[in-house]
Amino acid sequence: MYNVVFVLGPPGSGKGTICAQIQENLGYVHLSAGDLLRAEREREGSQFGALIEGHIKNGSIVPVEITCSLLENAMIANKEANGFLVDGFPRNEDNLSGWKKQMGGKVNEQFVLFLSCPVDVCIDRCLHRGQGRTDDNVESLKKRVETYNQQTFPIIEQYEKHGMVREVNSQRPISEVYQDVVEVFSAANQK
Ligand SMILES: Nc1ncnc2c1ncn2[C@@H]1O[C@H](COP(=O)(O)OP(=O)(O)O)[C@@H](O)[C@H]1O
Numbered sequence: 001m002y003n004v005v006f007v008l009g010p011p012g013s014g015k016g017t018i019c020a021q022i023q024e025n026l027g028y029v030h031l032s033a034g035d036l037l038r039a040e041r042e043r044e045g046s047q048f049g050a051l052i053e054g055h056i057k058n059g060s061i062v063p064v065e066i067t068c069s070l071l072e073n074a075m076i077a078n079k080e081a082n083g084f085l086v087d088g089f090p091r092n093e094d095n096l097s098g099w100k101k102q103m104g105g106k107v108n109e110q111f112v113l114f115l116s117c118p119v120d121v122c123i124d125r126c127l128h129r130g131q132g133r134t135d136d137n138v139e140s141l142k143k144r145v146e147t148y149n150q151q152t153f154p155i156i157e158q159y160e161k162h163g164m165v166r167e168v169n170s171q172r173p174i175s176e177v178y179q180d181v182v183e184v185f186s187a188a189n190q191k
C-alpha cells in the first residue's frame, strides 16, 4: 500500500515549494498534478495536449481519468518511496470520485496538508513566480481562484469532517512554514 499525503491550498500558497523540501528531507516522492499535466501537454504524441492547455489557461480542472492515470503511473515508477506527496489533487468532486474508483484500496491516505494563505498574497506570488507559465497572468489567476473557492475548498471541507486536515498558515517565511509542516509529518508517522 502506498502512503499518500494530499497537499492542497490556493494557487501560490507554496505547495510545490514545501513539497520539494519534504521530498529532499523525508523520503516522500513529490507528485505535482500540475507538473504531470504540463509534462503530458508537452509529450510528443499525446492526444491530450490541447485539452490540457485549454483547462490550464482557463483555470478549470482536467478530467480525472487523465490526471489520475498520470499520478498512478508515477507512483508505480517510484515503488521504493516512503510515500507520495500528491500536490494539487483532488481539486474537485470529479477528481475525488475518480481517485476513489481508481486508487481506493491501493493507497493509505495519511492526511491532507492544507496550506492556507490569503488569496491576494497568493496571486501576487504567482505573478512573480517567474516560471513562464501560461496561467500566471491576472486573467487566468482570477479563474483559478474562483475554481479554488467553488470546487477545491469544499473538498478540503469534506476531508476536514473526517478529521484528516492539517492546516498550516503559509503566509509566513518558508522556513517557518516548513518547520510546522515537519511537525505534522512527525506526528503522523509516530502513530
Ligand atoms: N512562504 C512563502 N513566502 C513567500 N514566498 C513563497 C512562500 N512559499 C512559496 N513562495 C513563492 O511563491 C511562489 C509560488 O509558490 P509555489 O510553491 O509554486 O506555490 P503553489 O505550488 O502552491 O502554486 C513561488 O515563486 C515561491 O517561491
Ligand SMILES: Nc1ccn([C@H]2C[C@H](O)[C@@H](COP(=O)(O)OP(=O)(O)O)O2)c(=O)n1
Pocket: 010, 011, 012, 015, 016, 032, 033, 034, 035, 037, 055, 056, 059, 060, 061, 062, 063, 067, 087, 088, 089, 090, 091, 095, 135, 144
Ligand atoms: N488536479 C489537477 C491539478 C491541476 N490541474 C490543472 C489546472 C490548474 O489550474 C493547473 C495548474 O495546477 P498547479 O497545481 O500546477 O497550480 P498551482 O501550483 O496551484 O499554482 O493544472 C488540473 O486540471 N487538475
Ligand SMILES: [Mg+2]
Pocket: 015, 016, 032, 034, 088
Ligand atoms: Mg504548484
